[in-house]
Amino acid sequence: MNQDNAPGLIPFTIDLTFEEARRRAEVVAALGPDWDPMAALRGEQEAYALLYSDLDPEQQRVYDELVAAGVLPGEEPGRAATD
Template identity: 60%
Template sequence: MIDRTSSDHHIFAFDLTEHETRRRTEVLAALGDAWNPLEVMEGEAAAERLLYSGLDAEQQATYDMLVAEGVLPASGQA
């Protein structure tokens, strides 16, 4: 049986807010001033369109099935 009133037990609390703030600051600093999140998202959308373009009939059927099952987002929803 564990005696919770024993002095052998210590409760620790960690506030990671300062650490998380510093981590986010360092990430943004590493990305630099030229980083443009909108441009990145547009590039990813263009890459996805290219990835799923030019599919043959069987590939298109597989893609449509995966979209219908919710495995892949519908075109334009990524």
């Protein structure tokens, strides 16, 4: 906003970089020294595999359509759905 159009207003900006770094440090601290990110990832992959295992033919067709449309992630590494 142009200050000429808003007399008396004081510009306000805030940099959240420090707060974001602090938040991330608190999250890592809360996870504790025994947290194993690779084990967590393996667990997620196993859960994903179980979730979509033993589908009947119709369920498999719908699943394949959703993967092709980018709604569900496929089997590729990262498994992030598009858009």
